[in-house]
Amino acid sequence: MTDKxxxxxxxxxxxxxxxxxxQAMRDKIAAHPQLQQGFxxxxxxxIKGEAVRPTLGNEMQIFYMxxxxxxxxLLFPELLKLEYEVARMIGESVMADQMGGYTLPEIMKHNEPIAANHKYAIEEVVEADDHHAVYRHYECADCYGVPNIGMKICAYEAGTAAGCFSAALGKRCEVTETKCCANGDPYCEFLVTVVEE
Ligand SMILES: [Zn+2]
Structure with missing residues (x-):
């Protein structure tokens, strides 16, 4: 079974x-402008306090996800890479216009309250300069309370952050999750690196 x-x-x-x-992924998404408009x-x-679903609203309990x-x-850790790259597209195309600031420290500071406003985590920027940044997520919606499975699973957060920060900064950023509740850590920690090309 394991071999399968x-x-x-x-x-x-x-x-x-x-x-x-x-680039092919960007082109594919761009070929569906109605999606981007819908998002x-x-x-x-x-932002106006209106819900997409008329009866149930936008909130749901987080266990299904x-x-x-x-x-x-857990079964296919190779998919973390795929999740990260798809999330980068979401960061670039859907969330980038929520960003503000010009330098990485400014962008990080501006972005910091969004996680708590959207209730997916409480974000704390630990350090930031023009080349890198470190931030933490407390009570992460993806992993807080998940038992230690020895994995860092918040690839969605890392990928969206990479897409958002790259778009805001105009330089490619990569984001790596270095601590995760699913890895036995008390919070998630992410390292942002600006890729100088
Ligand atoms: Zn995590």
Whole structure:
């Protein structure tokens, strides 16, 4: 049984995201402008206090999302890379216009309250200069309270952050999760690195 999983993992390990692939992903999303418009209208409503769903509103308990992604990554950790790159697209195309500031420290500071406002974590920027930044997420929606499975699973956060910060800064940023509740840490910690090209 284990070998069957290993077989799929070997296939997934072949997934590569080079610059051409990333650009093809951007083009594919750009070919569906109605999606991007729909997403930004949804944020517009949210900011005005209006819900997308008329009866149930925008909130839901977080367990469905956690069970789905925790088991996906436990079984196939190679998909963390795919999640990260898809999330980068969300950061670039959907969330970038929520950013503010010009330098990385300014961008980090401006971004800091969004996590708590959207109730996915309480964010604390620990350090930031023009080349790198470190921030923490307390009570992360993805992993807080998840048992220690020896994995850092918040690839969605890391990827969206990479996309948002890259778009705001005009330089490619990579974000790595260095601590995670699913790895036995009390909070998530992320390292932002500006890639100088
Ligand atoms: Zn985490």
């Amino acid at each position: 999983i290993a077989e799929i993992r070997r296939q997934l390990a072949q997934i590569r995201f080079d610059d051409e692939t990333i 930004s209208e949804a944020y517009g409503k949210y 956690r069970e789905r992604q925790t088991l996906t990554f």
